[in-house]
Amino acid sequence: MLYTSGGGDARTLGTGLAEDLASHGTVVVLVDHPGEASQVETADGTVRETVLYGPPDPETFRTMTETRVADLRLVLDRLGGLLPYGPRRTGTGAGTGIYGHSAGGTAAALLAARDPRIRAVADTA
Secondary structure: OEEEOOOOOOHHHHHHHHHHHHHOOOOOEEEOOOOOOOEEEOOOOOEEEOOOOOOOOHHHHHHHHHHHHHHHHHHHHHHHHHOOOOOOOOOOOOOEEEEEOOHHHHHHHHHHHHOOOEEEEEEOO
């Protein structure tokens, strides 16, 4: 299960639901999107501040959601190699769920429509 937060929000805002899902045996991955979350630590340990302030205009929102979809696809690709029961590339089998808040809900719906590895989607807005 993947979680993607609202625009400009950190993944930690989805912690409560993630912990509940995990308590029932679901593996939950919360995703920060570089340039949006209040802070993001990259693989090399660098901490970056957000560049998103205030509500985005329509063009920025489209760019933001398309970037999120690309981020989430990358996460799915990486998870597929880490977990023996990770996201399937064929769209068959159990598959993966995704939930998101606000802009994350939009990105979750777009990803579900485009990627057969996603078998369930929810918008928590």
